[in-house]
Amino acid sequence: MLKIGMIGAGFVAGFHERSLRSVRGVEIAGVCAPEGAKALAETAREHGMGKTRVFKKINELCAAVDVVCIFAPNFARLDILRKIARAVESGTGIKGIICEKPLARNLAEADVMARMAHALHVPTAYFENQLFMPSVVEARSQLAAVEQGMGPAHLARSAEEHGGPHEPWFWDPTRQGGGVCCDMGCHSIAIGMYMLTPAGKAPNYLTPVSVTANMSLLKWGKEPWLSRLRDRGVDYSATPAEDYSNVTIKFKDPESGIRSVAQATNSWMYDAPGLRLLMEAFGPGYSYTVNSLQSPVGMFISDTAAEAVADSELALEKAQASRGALVLQPNEPDLYGYIAEWRDAISAFEKGQDATLNFEFGRLVTMLIMAAYMAHERKKTLDLTDAKVLQELEDYVPLIQQGKGAEVLLGE
Numbered sequence: 346m347l348k349i350g351m352i353g354a355g356f357v358a359g360f361h362e363r364s365l366r367s368v369r370g371v372e373i374a375g376v377c378a379p380e381g382a383k384a385l386a387e388t389a390r391e392h393g394m395g396k397t398r399v400f401k402k403i404n405e406l407c408a409a410v411d412v413v414c415i416f417a418p419n420f421a422r423l424d425i426l427r428k429i430a431r432a433v434e435s436g437t438g439i440k441g442i443i444c445e446k447p448l449a450r451n452l453a454e455a456d457v458m459a460r461m462a463h464a465l466h467v468p469t470a471y472f473e474n475q476l477f478m479p480s481v482v483e484a485r486s487q488l489a490a491v492e493q494g495m496g497p498a499h500l501a502r503s504a505e506e507h508g509g510p511h512e513p514w515f516w517d518p519t520r521q522g523g524g525v526c527c528d529m530g531c532h533s534i535a536i537g538m539y540m541l542t543p544a545g546k547a548p549n550y551l552t553p554v555s556v557t558a559n560m561s562l563l564k565w566g567k568e569p570w571l572s573r574l575r576d577r578g579v580d581y582s583a584t585p586a587e588d589y590s591n592v593t594i595k596f597k598d599p600e601s602g603i604r605s606v607a608q609a610t611n612s613w614m615y616d617a618p619g620l621r622l623l624m625e626a627f628g629p630g631y632s633y634t635v636n637s638l639q640s641p642v643g644m645f646i647s648d649t650a651a652e653a654v655a656d657s658e659l660a661l662e663k664a665q666a667s668r669g670a671l672v673l674q675p676n677e678p679d680l681y682g683y684i685a686e687w688r689d690a691i692s693a694f695e696k697g698q699d700a701t702l703n704f705e706f707g708r709l710v711t712m713l714i715m716a717a718y719m720a721h722e723r724k725k726t727l728d729l730t731d732a733k734v735l736q737e738l739e740d741y742v743p744l745i746q747q748g749k750g751a752e753v754l755l756g757e
């Protein structure tokens with residue numbers, strides 16, 4: 346049994362506990378977090394996930410587990426990895442380190458994350474679940490022969506949208522890294538790149554050529570939404586972030602020289618059922634589409650019965666409504682690719698290897714996100730083949746992330 350230790354016990358850690366119930370050969374041995382650890386450990390024990398213990402300190406957790414997972418907020422990443430590094434340097438053996446998306450708030454931080462893990466000689470997994478979504482993976486597998494004959498996809502469109510994050514720290518661009526582009530653009534950019542990558546090639550195979558981006562604050566910068574955020578301790582008139590982002594990235598196949606385009610759209614104003622993932626890829630003579638809200642299960646709850654609803658988020662992540670016609674997805678951990686990403690990481694760690702997506706891949710995605718913010722700030726297409734631009738990106742911190750989003754989002 347591989348012993349898993351989770352640092353962070355909030356929303357995503359809960360999702361991973363649900364996911365691990367479908368993964369063989371693992372137990373959740375420990376949880377460490379300022380809030381939620383006791384409840385998560387109890388849930389894990391109730392579901393037969395092992396004798397899950399709560400640890401106060403990261404070094405103690407590391408000593409009791411084989412795999413350490415960073416499921417804490419973005420601003421805490423570096424500090425947590427430093428503590429894991431100290432434990433490893435003082436002799437604690439671990440088989441793998443997992444970090445949830447995004448790897449970091451900016452490229453300088455992502456670089457430290459990747460270098461630190463590399464120096465420790467511990468295999469890593471960058472958790473980007475969407476590349477493991479069975480619907481996308483199966484569509485590609487069904488189309489493998491077609492792709493072989495006709496060539497890889499040349500246009501990918503991807504989107505992730507919901508009504509806005511659950512915890513205040515996500516809304517604070519200085520702590521989270523930005524708005525929806527940093528939070529969810531990382532998913533849509535990564536899956537867009539994957540859909541364009543020829544079958545059998547590494548996830549970082551394509552060469553990014555250029556980036557354009559449009560970001561706006563459309564909903565949460567105006568009343569009554571501004572005041573609703575203020576009630577939760579977030580002031581979007583002082584430190585706004587984008588609630589809408591549209592990023593277009595051009596890639597080049599380094600072998601054939603053929604160009605392809607990924608369009609990633611993300612928003613925090615999806616006042617519609619729950620969370621929607623859309624993916625579509627177009628190749629020469631073929632295509633596929635994925636819509637995560639197309640479910641075989643529909644429900645209806647009338648006004649008179651609505652009082653009895655326990656928790657609408659049990660039916661669908663980020664569900665905002667508990668009556669009317671509702672969508673239910675019976676197995677979200679599978680739908681979103683969490684179970685498959687775990688299986689991939691576990692089998693790689695057992696062999697002493699990085700998962701399919703490692704911290705270096707997370708660093709690449711961070712670079713593309715930073716390029717999007719820079720393109721938006723400069724209101725121009727960014728040339729990613731220009732060495733000067735690549736160097737500028739190394740220590741670039743977007744104005745939005747600096748808390749100066751008003752300069753690029755308000756009054757436009």
Ligand SMILES: NC(=O)c1ccc[n+]([C@@H]2O[C@H](COP(=O)([O-])OP(=O)(O)OC[C@H]3O[C@@H](n4cnc5c(N)ncnc54)[C@H](O)[C@@H]3O)[C@@H](O)[C@H]2O)c1
Nearest residue numbers: 353354355356357378379380381416417419421445446512
């Ligand atoms: N793959 C996905 O689709 C997905 C979905 C949601 C969140 N995430 C990512 O997961 C991470 C956590 O998000 P969440 O929604 O679970 O957040 P959350 O706010 O719900 O939970 C955060 C947890 O981390 C703990 N924590 C806070 N500071 C800490 C510190 N310094 N050290 C250790 N633990 C600390 C909190 O007590 C809490 O238990 C984020 O980076 C987010 O981007 C990914």
